[in-house]
Each structure stands twice: as structure tokens, then as C-alpha cells.
Amino acid sequence: MKNIIDLHIHSTASDGSLTPTEIVHRASRLGISTIAITDHDTLDGLEEGELAAQKYGIEFIRGCEVSTRHGIYDVHVIGLWIPKDLENHSEFMDAIQSLQEKRGRRNNRIIEKLQGLGISITMEDVKKLAGGDVVGRPHFAQFLKNIGLVRSVKEAFDEYLARDKKAYEPRKAITPHDAVQLFAKIGATVVLAHPALMPCSIEELDGLLKELIPLGLNALEAYHSSHSHKDERFLVELAAKHNLLLSGGSDFHGKSKPQIELGRGKGGLRVPSFLLERMKAARGCD
Numbered sequence: 001m002k003n004i005i006d007l008h009i010h011s012t013a014s015d016g017s018l019t020p021t022e023i024v025h026r027a028s029r030l031g032i033s034t035i036a037i038t039d040h041d042t043l044d045g046l047e048e049g050e051l052a053a054q055k056y057g058i059e060f061i062r063g064c065e066v067s068t069r070h071g072i073y074d075v076h077v078i079g080l081w082i083p084k085d086l087e088n089h090s091e092f093m094d095a096i097q098s099l100q101e102k103r104g105r106r107n108n109r110i111i112e113k114l115q116g117l118g119i120s121i122t123m124e125d126v127k128k129l130a131g132g133d134v135v136g137r138p139h140f141a142q143f144l145k146n147i148g149l150v151r152s153v154k155e156a157f158d159e160y161l162a163r164d165k166k167a168y169e170p171r172k173a174i175t176p177h178d179a180v181q182l183f184a185k186i187g188a189t190v191v192l193a194h195p196a197l198m199p200c201s202i203e204e205l206d207g208l209l210k211e212l213i214p215l216g217l218n219a220l221e222a223y224h225s226s227h228s229h230k231d232e233r234f235l236v237e238l239a240a241k242h243n244l245l246l247s248g249g250s251d252f253h254g255k256s257k258p259q260i261e262l263g264r265g266k267g268g269l270r271v272p273s274f275l276l277e278r279m280k281a282a283r284g285c286d
């Protein structure tokens with residue numbers, strides 16, 4: 001049987017609904033051999049995930065996903081194989097802390113906007129839903145659903161939380177260039193996440209890659225729940241053209257994205273395990 005791998009997963013440490021331990025249990029039940037937990041702006045779930053994975057005989061890769069802004073586009077960057085000991089990497093830890101602070105300020109402004117719309121909501125309400133320290137828009141969405149204001153998380157985004165909607169607030173973002181360098185400096189494998197979700201032209205994507213590769217970008221996430229087979233083929237070719245590695249994962253979040261399953265995405269996702277072997281070979285692992 002082919003190995004099932006999933007290198008893009010969110011836990012309760014950010015905006016997923018399962019704890020790292022629950023993710024490992026689910027991965028084990030689904031016959032997944034390798035997982036990477038890649039929470040937004042935090043490393044908080046990694047220790048728990050790694051311990052649980054050891055017990056279940058699942059290979060665990062320490063990851064993290066960072067949202068950045070490139071002009072008018074949101075660009076997500078993932079670091080894989082984040083080292084355990086970051087004591088000598090204060091620049092990276094400071095950057096993570098600063099991202100969380102910017103997120104916190106943005107969250108306060110979302111609360112104010114929702115309150116301004118007459119909705120009874122406090123930061124405490126949302127924190128309770130978050131489980132971990134990183135509160136994200138999916139938690140706001142869950143709250144709005146729980147109080148019956150909207151019927152689904154999607155509706156909450158469509159009406160309130162998505163870009164330019166009633167309670168949208170941008171946050172001060174770093175550039176993809178900064179994110180790539182931060183991950184590269186700590187020795188992580190640096191992946192451009194779900195490139196097909198960026199609504200930019202092929203030329204713009206190509207141009208961005210030419211800027212990010214010299215800074216340390218290593219791979220393209222060609223396989224992702226939101227990518228069509230056509231997207232996959234295009235990105236595999238683009239990676240080959242730029243001599244980049246490939247990565248892939250479901251972007252599992254649990255109940256805020258119920259249609260996405262661990263390791264299988266929306267149904268048709270198959271992340272080829274050869275890409276993991278290639279990434280390891282490039283890192284000099286056996």
C-alpha cells in the first residue's frame with residue numbers, strides 16, 4: 001500500500017478544532033504514515049504532536065504556516081522541519097511573537113466592529129472557543145454560528161469576516177520575502193503554500209518565485225485540497241522549471257472546514273510520498 005502523507009495540518013494551537021493528540025489518533029486510524037502540523041504563527045502544538053506521534057509510530061514533521069502580504073495578494077509560507085532548539089534563534093522567536101501581537105491587535109478591532117454592529121461578543125467568548133493562544137477568524141466565525149447569527153462558518157466569512165466584509169480588519173503583515181528568510185535562517189525547508197489560491201497571473205507568480213528562491217524558498221505546495229488536478233500539473237511543471245521541490249497537504253482544520261479530511265483533503269487529494277523522500281534527500285536526511 002502506498003504511504004499516505006499530509007504535510008499541512010492545523011490543530012487547536014491555532015484555528016483547527018482537534019488537539020495535536022487527536023490529530024495523531026485520527027491519522028493513525030486513517031493509515032497516514034507522516035504528518036506535519038503547520039499551525040498559523042505558532043509552534044505551540046508541536047511538542048504534544050511529536051510525543052503522540054512517537055507513541056503511535058507516525059512520522060512527525062514540525063511545521064508552521066505564516067500569512068504574508070505581497071502587494072494586494074495574501075501569500076502563505078510554510079516552514080517544515082522547524083528545529084526543536086530555537087534558543088539561538090531569537091530573531092525567529094521575536095518574529096513569531098510579533099506576528100501574534102499583530103494578530104491580537106487585529107482581533108481586538110474585529111471585536112469592536114462586531115460590537116459596533118450590535119452583536120454581543122467579547123474577546124473572552126472567542127478565546128474560549130480557540131483552545132490555544134492563537135485566535136483566528138474561524139473562531140469568530142464559530143461564535144457567530146453558535147449564537148445563531150449565521151448558519152455556517154462559510155456564511156460568517158461571506159457576511160462578516162472575509163476581506164472587505166462588515167467586520168473585516170486587515171492586520172499588519174510581513175512580506176513573503178521576510179517569511180522565507182526567517183524560515184531559511186533556522187534551517188527549515190521553506191514551502192510556498194497553496195500557490196493556486198493566489199489570484200495573481202502566471203507571470204506574477206513566476207516573478208515572485210524568482211525573488212523568493214534566492215532568499216531560500218525550497219518548495220511549492222503543488223498538492224492541496226483547494227487545487228484542481230490542472231493546478232497540480234501546472235505547479236509540478238513550474239517547480240521543475242525553477243528547480244524547486246514539491247510539497248503537499250490537506251490544510252485540515254477539523255470542524256471549521258468539515259469537507260476536508262486528514263490525508264485526503266476534499267476527496268481527490270493524493271500527496272505522493274516521493275516528494276517527502278526528495279525533501280529529505282535535499283536536507284541530507286536518510
Ligand code: AMP
Nearest residue numbers: 015040135136137138153154157162253
Ligand atoms: P486569520 O489567520 O485569523 O486571518 O484567519 C485565516 C484563516 O481563516 C485561514 O487560514 C482559513 O483557515 C480561514 N478562512 C479564510 N477565509 C475563509 C473563508 N472564506 N471561509 C472559511 N474559512 C476561511
Ligand code: FE
Nearest residue numbers: 010015040253
Ligand atoms: Fe487556518
Ligand code: FE
Nearest residue numbers: 065076193194
Ligand atoms: Fe494557508
Ligand code: ZN
Nearest residue numbers: 008010065251
Ligand atoms: Zn493552512
